[in-house]
Amino acid sequence: xxxxxxxxxxxxxxxxxxxxxxxxxxxxxxxxxxxxxxxxxxxxxxxxxxxxxxxxxxxxxxxxxxxxxxxxxxxxxxxxxxxxxxxxxxxxxxxxxxxxxxxxxxxxxxxxxxxxxxxxxxxxxxxxxxxxxxxxxxxxxxxxxxxxxxxxxxxxxxxxxxxxxxxxxxxxxxxxxxxxxxxxxxxxxxxxxxxxxxxxxxxxxxxxxxxxxxxxxxxxxxxxxxxxxxxxxxxxxxxxxxxxxxxxxxxxxxxxxxxxxxxxxxxx
DNA sequence: GGTCGCCTGGTA
DNA sequence: TACCAGGCGACC
Numbered sequence: 001x002x003x004x005x006x007x008x009x010x011x012x013x014x015x016x017x018x019x020x021x022x023x024x025x026x027x028x029x030x031x032x033x034x035x036x037x038x039x040x041x042x043x044x045x046x047x048x049x050x051x052x053x054x055x056x057x058x059x060x061x062x063x064x065x066x067x068x069x070x071x072x073x074x075x076x077x078x079x080x081x082x083x084x085x086x087x088x089x090x091x092x093x094x095x096x097x098x099x100x101x102x103x104x105x106x107x108x109x110x111x112x113x114x115x116x117x118x119x120x121x122x123x124x125x126x127x128x129x130x131x132x133x134x135x136x137x138x139x140x141x142x143x144x145x146x147x148x149x150x151x152x153x154x155x156x157x158x159x160x161x162x163x164x165x166x167x168x169x170x171x172x173x174x175x176x177x178x179x180x181x182x183x184x185x186x187x188x189x190x191x192x193x194x195x196x197x198x199x200x201x202x203x204x205x206x207x208x209x210x211x212x213x214x215x216x217x218x219x220x221x222x223x224x225x226x227x228x229x230x231x232x233x234x235x236x237x238x239x240x241x242x243x244x245x246x247x248x249x250x251x252x253x254x255x256x257x258x259x260x261x262x263x264x265x266x267x268x
Numbered sequence: 269g270g271t272c273g274c275c276t277g278g279t280a
Numbered sequence: 281t282a283c284c285a286g287g288c289g290a291c292c
Contacts, residue, residue, distance in 0.1 A: 024275090026274075026275070052287075067287080067288085068287090069274095069275095069286090069287045069288070070275090070285070070286060070287060070288095071275095071276085071277090071285085071286080086276085086277095103275095103276095104275085104276055104277060104278095105274090105275050105276050105277075105285085106274085106275050106276065107274065107275060107276090107287070107288085109288095144269090145269065146269055146270090147269095150269080150270090153287090155287095155288090162286050162287075163285095163286055163287080164286050165286085219286085238270095239269080239270060239271080240270075240271060240272080241285095241286095241287090242284085242285085
């Protein structure tokens with residue numbers, strides 16, 4: 001994401017939109033071509049990332065709001081070039097630059113927000129923000145009945161964390177993805193904060209090929225050996241998504257096991 | 269909370 | 281051919 005935003009910023013800021021082409025019916029259903037036409041002549045003032053969202057601020061104070069979903073990316077070329085195979089939208093600038101939304105699965109979204117209405121994205125803190133703390137997680141998770149992994153994927157908990165890096169972070173923090181979110185102890189929450197940051201920093205550096213170490217510790221490693229304890233990695237399904245974890249070094253917290261135990265006084 | 273549908277492409 | 285996919289909103 002950081003990379004994509006940089007590409008967009010370099011190509012677009014300070015330039016003027018000539019036209020925006022919507023090249024896939026799903027995008028045209030969401031944003032009418034007539035509305036897209038109103039972007040003509042707008043100057044791009046700045047580009048901002050919030051979580052997985054990209055906000056393109058225009059000089060008329062409207063916001064062009066882009067979300068890549070699964071497979072979106074930017075390709076920058078020239079208006080005169082042939083369109084790439086999976087071009088779903090194209091932002092043509094008056095200087096001849098073309099910013100192509102390349103998106104094989106065509107799940108990315110484009111929206112225009114009216115002037116003076118800063119979009120409410122419903123996001124929690126960025127992982128790097130000082131407000132993303134163990135205390136914040138404790139507050140969030142206290143109201144959650146379900147497992148920690150789905151709770152961590154909720155963008156209101158932390159902005160920008162996806163399925164892969166949620167799995168990676170839980171592995172780093174040695175937390176069972178099935179553990180009830182509300183059962184996590186302070187020490188685990190502190191580890192989780194650091195682990196989320198570490199996992200995402202790793203994601204950013206991998207993007208540039210800085211790191212030579214393997215891409216993932218657990219994600220997509222079903223049956224392969226845990227890098228810490230050599231136990232085979234397990235894949236399960238949680239809220240419709242794959243979760244990968246090490247059944248040995250990501251144990252459910254001791255406290256939740258105690259909670260689950262039937263009290264001695266309870267009748268059988 | 270969980271499941272489905274959106275879309276298309278890669279892989280077994 | 282079937283299943284899988286890094287997200288998310290609509291729906292139960």
